[in-house]
Amino acid sequence: ETGVTQSPTHLIKTRGQQVTLRCSSQSGHNTVSWYQQALGQGPQFIFQYYREEENGRGNFPPRFSGLQFPNYSSELNVNALELDDSALYLCASSLETGRNEQYFGPGTRLTVT
Amino acid sequence: DAKTTQPPSMDCAEGRAANLPCNHSTISGNEYVYWYRQIHSQGPQYIIHGLKNNETNEMASLIITEDRKSSTLILPHATLRDTAVYYCIVRAAYSGAGSYQLTFGKGTKLSVIP
Numbered sequence: 001e002t003g004v005t006q007s008p009t010h011l012i013k014t015r016g017q018q019v020t021l022r023c024s025s026q027s028g029h030n031t032v033s034w035y036q037q038a039l040g041q042g043p044q045f046i047f048q049y050y051r052e053e054e055n056g057r058g059n060f061p062p063r064f065s066g067l068q069f070p071n072y073s074s075e076l077n078v079n080a081l082e083l084d085d086s087a088l089y090l091c092a093s094s095l096e097t098g099r100n101e102q103y104f105g106p107g108t109r110l111t112v113t
Numbered sequence: 114d115a116k117t118t119q120p121p122s123m124d125c126a127e128g129r130a131a132n133l134p135c136n137h138s139t140i141s142g143n144e145y146v147y148w149y150r151q152i153h154s155q156g157p158q159y160i161i162h163g164l165k166n167n168e169t170n171e172m173a174s175l176i177i178t179e180d181r182k183s184s185t186l187i188l189p190h191a192t193l194r195d196t197a198v199y200y201c202i203v204r205a206a207y208s209g210a211g212s213y214q215l216t217f218g219k220g221t222k223l224s225v226i227p
Binding site: 058 | 154155157162198200213215216218219220
């Protein structure tokens with residue numbers, strides 16, 4: 001059984017640029033959630049995708065957007081990057097949208113300069 | 114979701130039991146208590162969850178007080194690899210609509226000391 005994987009591991013971008021982060025969910029999991037974790041803080045929910053549709057969103061602006069593909073893998077896109085977007089971005093998958101046993105990937109460390 | 118309160122940090126000697134407390138005095142009847150941990154530079158890892166009965170699995174035990182206003186996560190024989198930030202999360206049972214996100218606080222940083 002393959003766990004949740006994310007790519008890239010680290011990324012450095014310049015303010016104003018756009019970035020795409022990728023996540024492959026655990027085998028058989030149809031729900032993917034994305035979280036942002038600033039240094040010293042707990043992860044903050046960005047949004048969730050269930051069967052290729054956005055299924056809920058946290059307090060993040062529209063420049064944070066996502067996609068889920070038929071194989072349940074997912075992308076997080078962030079436009080017009082700001083310095084405060086520097087964080088660890090975590091992807092988590094679960095069997096169904098109602099399951100709190102979410103399985104997290106190792107994260108992508110994004111640095112915006 | 115009910116708010117949780119955890120101590121910011123704790124130490125535990127290697128081989129001893131680590132008891133991590135969590136206060137959730139505003140918990141309601143349909144809300145579960147979940148525990149996750151995050152080892153440095155890794156994603157959070159699910160540990161255990163419960164509603165009102167004590168629960169045990171291969172990783173830990175969860176003790177919930179009778180009034181459900183607090184709980185304790187017990188790692189019976191802490192090892193150095195248990196050094197991590199431990200998050201206590203209270204979440205209602207899924208209602209069948211919308212998303213089911215986890216709301217993390219700052220957690221408790223547990224340091225296991227040799």
